[in-house]
Amino acid sequence: MRVIVVGAGEVGRSIAENLTETHEVVVIERDNALVDDLTYDLDALVIQGDGTDLATLQQAGIEKSDMLIASTDIDEVNIVACGAAKTTGDIFTMARVKRHSLLKTWQNADDAFGVDFMASSDLLTAEAIFRLSGFPGAHDVDSFIGGLVRMAEFEIGANSPIVGHTVREADRWDSLTFAAVFRDEELIIPRGDTVIEQHDRVVVIGSPGSVKQFATDTVQSSSDVDEVVIVGGSEIGYHTARLFEEHGYHPDLIEQDHDRARDIAEWLPNTSVWEHDATDMEFLKREHIDKADMVVAALEHDDKNLLVSMLAQKLGVERKISIIENTEYAELFEAVGIDVAISPREETAEEIIRFTRGDQTEKIAMLEHDRAEVLELEISDDSKLVGRKIADAMDSLPECVVIGAISRNGELVIPRGDTVFEANDHVVLFTETQMIDELTALI
Secondary structure (H helix, E strand, O other): EEEEEEEHHHHHHHHHHHHHOOEEEEEEEHHHHHHHHHHOOOOOEEEOOOOOOOHHHOOHHHOOEEEEOOOOHHHHHHHHHHHHHHOOOEEEEEEEEEOOHHHHHHHOOOOOOOEEEEEHHHHHHHHHHHHHOOOOEEEEEEEEEEOOOEEEEEEEEEEOOOOEHHHHHHHHOEEEEEEEEEEOOEEEOOOOOEEEEOOOOEEEOOOOOHHHHHHOOOOOOOOOOOOOEOOOOHHHHHHHHHHHHHHOOOOEEOOHHHHHHHHHHHHHOEEEEOOOOOOOOHHHHHHHHHHOOOOEEOOOOHHHHHHHHHHHEEEOOOOOEEEEHHHHHHHHHHHOOOOEEHHHHHHHHHHHHHHHOOEEEEEEEEEEOOOOOOEEOOOOOOOOOOOEEHHHHHOOOOOOEEEEEEEEEEEEEEOOOOEEEOOEEEEEEEEHHHHHHHHHHHH
């Protein structure tokens, strides 16, 4: 496949890096300094220019390309780039946007803007935050097969009952598979005799109930999130509060700007909006923020989100989630005690990359900053796996692959060695990102 990526910021760069090994990639970027860096770092053709300009698109070979991904930081630029690409022929176009209003317009009109697929960074990030609220202690959560299957990543604390136990001893939850263990920089594919250690980050796949019970039993955190405080009335903060409202919660939101606070209070009648500076410790104490089950830092600057999260930690808030724009800060945030740092750029890249993985890939979730992935694949009639037992098929698949769950005719099938793959099965599996192409070729 020949893919043109417009915009080489963090999202565009992540997408381009992910695609270069198996696709012919062309990157269009205005910034000369970024063009110079990418020319040396990427196995791709990098062009300095404007992705909305037809002459630049033609220079990039738009007529012979299969897909255009517009991922600049400006919504209008991305939409215009897609529209310009459509004038050259039948090319599949994708646009990253921040504003939810543009996504709603696109969803409500056929072929709006000349965009075939649109992803809203703000909404995707808010959805990720809400998913995390339902699983105590989780660092990452995603759903597959229409919610039939959950994937979650947990850090195992010193007092967890499974510390020092083998996977075989710990495996006592119905409908649950231990898919991976991250230990410092090492990725371990768990076997029955793998011993779980303190600070391991364990990835599990299974039914929502089993994953929730695993969280409650092993992470030893509060099982429910009732009191939620969102700091920042950014688009991400607004959508996070809206999602909590839609699910019956009454969140609190702190916004310093008077007009923005007033607007959000009008839009969200079941959200308590406080107009104040969230870095004022006396205010936080006075409003009993220490009683919150979860604080979400959704301001528009990483340094302010870090400060708010650290103040929440000082007050004793159990769960701190922070938005980060610069993914290089993720380890810093987590090192100082912030539970989860979420990157809108990574959430968007994850959603877009799915479309480049072949027809059988239904969904992907990236883990550990794209070191590994959980995929939902549909087994086609002519797949090499049809009619084979999992135990036999594993001999031909990469060693890092773990079959986490199977859906057959809408029913969850717990994978065992003697489970036979059937055509049209939906399989949720774990693998290292670098093995994706080898895996999909075998399936």
